[in-house]
Amino acid sequence: MAKTLIPEATVKRLSLYLRCLERLREDGRKVVSSTDLSCHLQTRDAQVRKDLAYFGGFGKRGLGYEVEPLISELKSILGLDRTRKIALVGAGKLGLALVAYPGFKRRNFRISRVFDNAARKIGRLWEGVEIQDVELSDRVMKKEHIEIGIIATPGEDAQGVAERLAKAGVKAILNFAPTRISVSEPVIVKNVDLTLELENVSYHLNRADV
């Protein structure tokens, strides 16, 4: 398969199309138009067609897109058709909430290992997963070919944990700690900032107040 350079915005929209399709499927729809796929997303229907065209199109002119096959295609493109093993470091409030988050399991993301450095937490079970000493993480992650690391530690520990995860061979890191981290390529790093959406809301409330 040739690797075309796909715009990152397109990739992000694929996830939204997938959600939209799943909702339409729940409503019993079998075939949808690009307008159906665009309506909830403030995306023009031409953009939907262009996005999907990067991957081969899938639609039939004048007929639209078949819901079930397109869901399968999108899952395959996004790599959601196989289980991805994840290790989470930082069994605090947010970390444990992430382990229990139902949205991850639904998309085949499996947090199979949880690590922390606090003696009082180590050995405890959470959602069927034992909290292990972070000192064991390198060996365990390498052995089990963990692909993705999630960081949910306090901010000051995040960079050190990121470097440890990279050394242990993870290919991607999702950082929920309230600080930016960086590791060298080819490890993919995503910093998740839960405050961003609230700031966006605040902006709009502020404009309305003026």
Place this chain on the structure above:
Amino acid sequence: MAKTLIPEATVKRLSLYLRCLERLREDGRKVVSSTDLSCHLQTRDAQVRKDLAYFGGFGKRGLGYEVEPLISELKSILGLDRTRKIALVGAGKLGLALVAYPGFKRRNFRISRVFDNAARKIGRLWEGVEIQDVELSDRVMKKEHIEIGIIATPGEDAQGVAERLAKAGVKAILNFAPTRISVSEPVIVKNVDLTLELENVSYHLNRADV
């Protein structure tokens, strides 16, 4: 102040510029260029100047932007210079993690009320906030002029809670439940899906595997 229509992408970047500026300030920088502000964000420096020009520019040609005043301006534009009162509904794992999330407090977002419908949770204290019966929420939120509601309930309860929040007068809702909600205008609704970033990571891992 005239209300220009500002692109949503610009508004989102303001939050990123603010973070970038705060990091540069930590490094002791007093004055920065638009390139400094663009470098970490994969945004062209012309885009930075264009984004800031919507709000009056702030920079001086050939001199750049003064860090401290620009931080203040951005905070003011984003409405972060005043405390925003938030009520959270759903004192489960994710809800309680959000109440404790340090990033919110740092930006003046204060979760001052927490509601749940489970008798065993009601009356408990969490981060100094008492968990109250959701049946009281309408009265409490109206009385205290709560502006923002956060939903962290199970998916099946989210839509009902959203309608309740809207009736109680919140101006914006941030939904962390794993389902989309909608309420009628002018209430602003943001659905936060923690799985989106993981799907993006999965896409890139998948492309690398091919």
